[in-house]
Amino acid sequence: MEIINAIAPVFLLILLGKGLEHLHFFPEQFLDQLNRFVYYLALPALLVSRISQAQFEFGTTIRMVSLFFITTLITLIIAWLLGRAQRLTPVKAGAFMQGSFRGNGVFVGLPIILYAASTLHPAAEQLASVMIAPIVIIFNLLAVTVLLQCGSLDRSQGHPAAFLTGHLFKNPMIISCLIGLFINQIGLPLPPLILRPMNLLGSAALPLILISIGATLDLAGLRATAAPTLIASALKVIVTPLIGLLLITPFQLTPSEAMVTLIFLGVPTAGTSYVMAEVLGCDAPLAGRIIALSTLLSFFTLPWLIALGI
Numbered sequence: 001m002e003i004i005n006a007i008a009p010v011f012l013l014i015l016l017g018k019g020l021e022h023l024h025f026f027p028e029q030f031l032d033q034l035n036r037f038v039y040y041l042a043l044p045a046l047l048v049s050r051i052s053q054a055q056f057e058f059g060t061t062i063r064m065v066s067l068f069f070i071t072t073l074i075t076l077i078i079a080w081l082l083g084r085a086q087r088l089t090p091v092k093a094g095a096f097m098q099g100s101f102r103g104n105g106v107f108v109g110l111p112i113i114l115y116a117a118s119t120l121h122p123a124a125e126q127l128a129s130v131m132i133a134p135i136v137i138i139f140n141l142l143a144v145t146v147l148l149q150c151g152s153l154d155r156s157q158g159h160p161a162a163f164l165t166g167h168l169f170k171n172p173m174i175i176s177c178l179i180g181l182f183i184n185q186i187g188l189p190l191p192p193l194i195l196r197p198m199n200l201l202g203s204a205a206l207p208l209i210l211i212s213i214g215a216t217l218d219l220a221g222l223r224a225t226a227a228p229t230l231i232a233s234a235l236k237v238i239v240t241p242l243i244g245l246l247l248i249t250p251f252q253l254t255p256s257e258a259m260v261t262l263i264f265l266g267v268p269t270a271g272t273s274y275v276m277a278e279v280l281g282c283d284a285p286l287a288g289r290i291i292a293l294s295t296l297l298s299f300f301t302l303p304w305l306i307a308l309g310i
Contacts, residue, residue, distance in 0.1 A: 004303065010111060013207055014211075017211035017213060019214075038209055041201065042202060042204050043172070045176075045202045046203070047177055048179050052189075053184070063257070064253065064260065067248060067251045068134070072142065075100055075240045076146070079097040079101060080093075090282075092286055095283040098269075100240075101142065105131075105132065105264050112263055113260055113264075115206060123257075124259060127260045128260050133177030135264060136171060147276055147280035229286065233268075233290055233293040237301045238297070241266035243265075244261060244262050259306065266298070266302060267298065268291065273291065274287045
């Protein structure tokens with residue numbers, strides 16, 4: 001019951017967003033502007049304030065990120081093999097593989113951990129904040145590599161290496177994590193005049209993210225769901241965290257560290273996978289269906305992952 005009480009608010013906010021969207025509560029273009037506000041301002045403020053005050057050990061972070069990377073790489077290899085077994089065209093294979101391993105760590109994983117997991121393990125909050133930057137980098141590197149091999153790069157984006165570099169170094173999540181880490185390491189505390197407004201701004205990020213996820217969740221596309229959608233979604237929210245669980249022992253993680261890593265491995269497919277598939281010439285509709293189905297499945301799988309961490 002404790003797990004349900006901890007995680008239910010997260011999914012209730014997602015359902016609230018979907019309900020409000022169904023009632024046409026949001027004006028046209030409102031959600032785009034809301035996402036822009038959260039992505040470029042509210043969430044970076046949250047990350048800078050949390051990371052700058054966090055107490056963490058690099059050894060712990062390295063072990064968690066290593067488990068995360070190895071597990072993600074194994075899932076990618078499995079997805080590649082399954083894509084060949086299904087005889088998918090390159091454009092479908094690219095979207096299929098990306099949807100199988102690229103999770104929504106920032107917009108689902110972080111709220112889940114800060115809202116739910118922190119009520120079970122106080123250390124989970126700072127562990128999650130510190131892991132965001134490596135997760136964003138890993139997902140972007142692997143996703144762009146896969147999509148470039150399977151799709152056709154939009155020529156307006158320029159050379160693949162330039163596209164990847166620009167995509168990484170313009171990412172506000174990575175920039176804010178690096179700023180927070182820099183402030184943390186030089187030992188210069190932020191004055192209350194700056195820290196308190198950042199905390200207030202950051203506290204608005206999580207509920208807004210979850211409402212936005214619900215409002216933009218495209219369930220209509222699931223009517224066309226076929227084997228690639230089902231397999232990719234199952235790989236993302238079921239198989240991937242199970243692989244992480246099987247590999248966890250040699251990394252000597254505490255329950256808090258294990259829970260945070262497993263949740264980041266088990267979150268649904270990232271919404272940005274649709275945009276990336278479209279830009280790099282892969283099957284964007286398939287990417288959208290994987291996002292929707294994996295999000296629905298995560299309603300049942302994420303509570304199980306939190307239970308493992310108790």
